[in-house]
Amino acid sequence: xxxSVNDELIQSEHNLLGDLIETVVPREQRVAxxxxxxxxxxxxxxxxxxxxxxxxxxxxSIAGG
Amino acid sequence: MPLTIAxxxxxxxxxxxxxxxxxxxxxxxxxxxxxxxxxxxxxxRMDLKSGTDNILKPLQKxxxxxxxxxxxxxxxxxxxxxxxxxQEALETNWVKVEIxxxxxxxxxxxxxxxxxxxxLVRLGFVVMPYIHADPVLxxxxxxxxxxxVMPLGAPIGSNQGLASKPFLDIIIEQSNVPVIxxxxxxxxxxxxxxxxxxxxxxxxxxxMAVASHPETMGKAFKLAVEAGRMAYxxxxxxxxxxxxxxxxxxxxxxxxx
Numbered sequence: 001x002x003x004s005v006n007d008e009l010i011q012s013e014h015n016l017l018g019d020l021i022e023t024v025v026p027r028e029q030r031v032a033x034x035x036x037x038x039x040x041x042x043x044x045x046x047x048x049x050x051x052x053x054x055x056x057x058x059x060x061s062i063a064g065g
Numbered sequence: 066m067p068l069t070i071a072x073x074x075x076x077x078x079x080x081x082x083x084x085x086x087x088x089x090x091x092x093x094x095x096x097x098x099x100x101x102x103x104x105x106x107x108x109x110r111m112d113l114k115s116g117t118d119n120i121l122k123p124l125q126k127x128x129x130x131x132x133x134x135x136x137x138x139x140x141x142x143x144x145x146x147x148x149x150x151x152q153e154a155l156e157t158n159w160v161k162v163e164i165x166x167x168x169x170x171x172x173x174x175x176x177x178x179x180x181x182x183x184x185l186v187r188l189g190f191v192v193m194p195y196i197h198a199d200p201v202l203x204x205x206x207x208x209x210x211x212x213x214v215m216p217l218g219a220p221i222g223s224n225q226g227l228a229s230k231p232f233l234d235i236i237i238e239q240s241n242v243p244v245i246x247x248x249x250x251x252x253x254x255x256x257x258x259x260x261x262x263x264x265x266x267x268x269x270x271x272x273m274a275v276a277s278h279p280e281t282m283g284k285a286f287k288l289a290v291e292a293g294r295m296a297y298x299x300x301x302x303x304x305x306x307x308x309x310x311x312x313x314x315x316x317x318x319x320x321x322x
Contacts, residue, residue: 006110024113030121032109032153039149057110059150061121061258062137063092064107065082065221 082270099283186210198229223252253289260293
């Protein structure tokens with residue numbers, strides 16, 4: 001299925017959000033994830049089923065004032 | 066007396082930011098020497114190609130409280146979304162709300178800020194709004210449940226100091242929540258002046274981060290904030306228009322003539 005991950009179009013074999021996150025985010029990195037602009041809590045990642053053309057946004061902390 | 070915001074007590078009245086440092090090592094050294102117990106962070110979408118900049122690890126080692134901001138939000142809706150993302154990423158319900166649609170002066174939007182604060186308070190956040198030094202807005206934010214107010218001294222990163230001083234004085238006089246002067250503080254003397262005037266704390270980023278020696282500048286800010294607070298608690302004398310002699314005039318001068 002085709003997914004948009006942070007505006008990049010990718011072909012994914014992963015049906016579950018948790019599996020996708022594992023492949024694109026380093027394990028120790030703390031991130032927040034939204035699917036179609038709805039935040040999905042970390043506790044739901046392993047159960048959240050992705051659909052074709054879903055838009056996934058992954059956010060990380062950066063320096064700022 | 067220590068500073069309390071929501072349920073958290075701080076012994077340092079200097080809050081810091083993590084932006085603009087040349088590297089993580091300088092950032093950590095500077096924050097450490099400043100004695101700051103809370104520092105700000107931003108959020109952004111990860112760049113999947115260039116990899117991540119893991120800023121969290123060194124900050125967690127330092128043990129400071131992390132305060133995510135909503136920088137980049139242009140309206141209340143975006144700020145609320147950013148706060149919720151930050152809550153998820155950093156596991157904190159604290160947030161510094163900053164909404165500045167204009168990139169040249171980064172002036173905070175008062176209307177969107179008030180809307181965002183009201184909703185975020187309702188959602189259970191500890192909200193620290195960055196705003197213009199507007200006494201009326203500060204009261205309105207207090208009324209909707211902001212745990213403090215963060216009026217600017219001058220535009221973000223401008224190092225102009227307390228350009229808004231007459232209005233900060235009114236805010237400090239009227240506020241029932243802590244007043245944290247944020248933005249524009251370019252030198253330790255500015256921070257000291259804010260604390261002397263009765264501000265509860267200051268937030269400093271650029272002035273520490275862009276100094277030639279950020280670690281030493283962090284220490285300078287620590288001392289300035291402590292001195293300013295000490296002076297405030299000591300009760301400074303009133304400003305007078307005319308001279309008031311420090312030594313008593315004595316009669317012997319007359320006898321000489």
